[in-house]
Amino acid sequence: QxxxxxxxxxxxxxxxxxxxxxxxxxxxxxxxxxxxxxxxDEVADVLAEVGLGQFTTYPRGRTGRRQRTPRGQRTSEAAFRIPILQALEEMGGRGRVQQVQERVEELMRGVLNEVDYELVPSGGDIRWRNTARWCRLDMVRAGLLASDSPRGVWEITEKGRQYLREHGG
Incomplete structure (x- = not known):
């Protein structure tokens, strides 16, 4: 200047x-x-939410293979879609991750099984919470949840409300 x-x-x-x-x-x-x-930052937030925060920096090398849970033993990601949308709708359209997950757990009581409450091999996260966060990512990509919500907040979109009306009540 x-x-x-x-x-x-x-x-x-x-x-x-x-x-x-x-x-x-x-x-x-x-x-x-x-x-x-x-x-x-959005990618890093998603990675941290699903227990992959270590991938927000360059990996330092292989740490060994993880054992996957056999297919069908954990509750599917798709099973979380309606409960997440219901929880958000009940909360006025948006909520902090912790509160949303607490309500989702209540809504899915009787659906979540013993395997869902185990810790994932990649870290100290409970499997069903990890699955719920992956579901959230897919719903953001599908436009059912807002992609521009503040960090730590999940927010339903109009498309998500429409989906809930058509598929879940």
Whole structure:
């Protein structure tokens, strides 16, 4: 800016225009980088929510293979869709993750099984909560939940309300 002001005082308007163009380009690059940072923050939030926070930085090497739960033993991701939407609707359309999950657990009492209450091998998270967060990610991608909610808040969209009316009451 100081160079631009000096060039302006000296009547070097081409230099002023060049400097203004460079500033505009830098502002555009900065805006793009801020957008990328925002996208990365969203990805990092999702990874942390599903117990994969260690992947928000570069991996340091293989730690060994994890055992997967045999198919059919845990409650499917799809089974969480309606309870999540119901919980959010009951909460006025949005809620903090912890409160949403507490209500989902109540709604799914009798559905969640022993395997769902085990810890996932990747960390200290309970399996059903991990599955619910993966379901939430899929619902965001499907437009049923808002993608721009504040961190730690789940929010139903109009499309999510429509889905709930059509599929779950």
């Amino acid at each position: 100081a160079q631009s002001a000096e060039a302006s005082r000296q009547g070097r308007y081409e230099d002023v225009q060049k400097a203004a163009k460079e500033v505009a380009q830098l502002a555009s690059i900065l805006e793009h980088l801020e957008g990328l940072q925002g996208q990365w």
